Amino acid sequence: MEESKIYRRPLHDVSNELIPIDQTTNLKQQKRRKLSTTTYLSSSKNTMASIIETMNSNSKVQMDDLIQLKQDKQNDLYNLNGEIWKVQTQIPDLELKIEKLNSKLQIVKTKFQSLENNIENLNIVKNHKIKSLHDSMEIFKSTIDKSFNEKLVKLSQTYEDKVTNIINSNHSKFKEEEKIISDKIIILKKSLEDYSQKHLDKAKSDCEATLKSEIQDLKIIHEEKIKSIDEEIQYLNKKIITLNEEIAQLEVQQLNNSQIINNSLNLTLQDLNESLVKVTSEELALKSQLNTLSNSKDEECNKLLALKEECRQYNHDIEIYNQQIKDEETYRRFLHNKLQEMKGNIRVFCRIKPEYENIFNHQIQSMSCTDGLKESLIISEPKVIQNSKTSSSPIKKSLKSYTFSFDKIFDENSSNGDIFEEISQLVQSSLDGFNVCIFTYGQTGSGKTFTMSNPNDGMIPRSMSQMFEKIEMLSSSIGKDYQLYGQFFEIYGDDVRDLVGIYGDELNDDEVIKPDSDINDIKMIKLTSIEQIQQLLDHATKKRATAATMANDVSSRSHSIFKVHISSYSKELSKYNIIGSLNLVDLAGSERLAHSQVTGIRLKETLAINKSLSSLGDVIASLKSKSSHIPYRNSKLTYILKDSLGGDSKTLMFVNICCLNSHFNETLSSLRFASKVNNTALK
């Protein structure tokens, strides 16, 4: 069976020798090659072109399908997000309502609590008052009782003493009188006996009469005395009655007093009971309010639970969609990278700066190559016209034309926007986790800085706004948290100088795992907004080492590098981890020594710049030809960028040229440099 084989001819290989891809080239094909090399060349070229075309169209169809699918999913997600948004907008209201109800409940509870406390306090006060009134009444009563008893005792004692004294004194008087009388009786009896003996009968009767009258007198005296004692007793009894009346009056008074106290106590008690009734009714009202509130709270809680369930369901759907988006994102990354690899990991674009003095311009003509993969540029040497009135320098006649091919050519009419369309795919690659380097190369004044950092539309501001937009979109679609960090520095000779300076705050080591590189000393700052980038660019431009040369008054004599580190948050490390980088390098002007006419320190500068540019060209050429040794160490520039060049990194070099006759040789030199980088044959 006849095997079909693909042949490849190295670009710009003058030998026309074909290198077989498959080592098992069959004899038949070798024969055919011998017969007609030219026919075979054109047929293999066509086959290759058709294969690439098929691959391109396949990948385009796949990409279209994928874009359509992504669009559908994004629409679904948008709708879903809308519904979630609706539900989520209701949640704060409901939560606010619940919060309000809770706060009302809290107020009612506090009121209730304070009322209970009031009741308790009132009860305590009431009890305390009753007790104190009772105590004071008791004290009053006991004082009155005591004083009354004391008075009574005193009075009784006084009267008893008086009566006893009177009785005692009377008794002793009686006794004395009785004794006197009995003594007299004894004497009389004795005298009677004597008399009887003498005058017994007569005397007896006389004596008896005397005795009787005496006894009668004594009896009268005695009765009188008894009468006076009785009177005195009567007087005392009257006094006792008066005292008893006084006591009765005092008792009435005491009764009245206690009546008044009781009345006031009863009034206080009544007041207290009334306030108690009021408080109890308030308590009941509050309790019913509390019940209503807790019922409505329950209702709201149920609603919230239903909403939460709905939300959970939505979140579940979102998780599924997010997973799908993640899978599609991975697939998109894979396809995107395949496409970039097919386009080439190292590419060279040419940009022609517009010039308005057309008469002095050399002819530049650009065209697409027949294979559709490359674009060609033909530059013609200008004619020499002697004694031109408009120019002091002689203008050459058209002598020779040179052809160069590039991956893309941007003519004078191209804007920074057109250019960014091409490089935005590389910015996407850096977000996908690859290292990307974009260089602007060319003589001074050819538009390198204009291409790289022109305010608003230069590659730096545009790349950054694309990155900010993308990371925001990725965080909302697949929930991945990205952060951008930046370093801005220049390489002047062998010195590496920080351009951020005091502009930004140094990063905290706890925030990000810093890459282990040769530019660790260079300040790394967090990049947050396009306004910040613009300010940083202004600040860095002022700091950049510039020196006047013959070619350009403000020519940049150093390579400036804006390095963006793309990092994603690692939950395991609780830090941001750097996954890819984008290096935007504005190279120093490439002057030919003869043209720049510099001497001294400027000559040294130019030599150093040219050496590092040539080293960069060598490194890129070695990488493109997949050489086993890449000469990174030949210059500071390549050494610092070694991690971002090579491997599966993507490299793009812009060669900026201008078409003024006076710059013809510089332009030719730049095109030759770029051509060397671009057309290096794969080994």
Ligand SMILES: Nc1ncnc2c1ncn2[C@@H]1O[C@H](COP(=O)(O)OP(=O)(O)OP(=O)(O)O)[C@@H](O)[C@H]1O
């Ligand atoms: N495509 C363009 N369109 C309009 N103006 C341009 C363009 N390219 C460059 N310029 C202008 O040309 C001048 C020189 O450009 P620029 O400073 O970008 O050159 P350069 O290559 O960076 O020079 P150097 O190496 O000295 O830094 C600037 O005034 C810039 O605005």
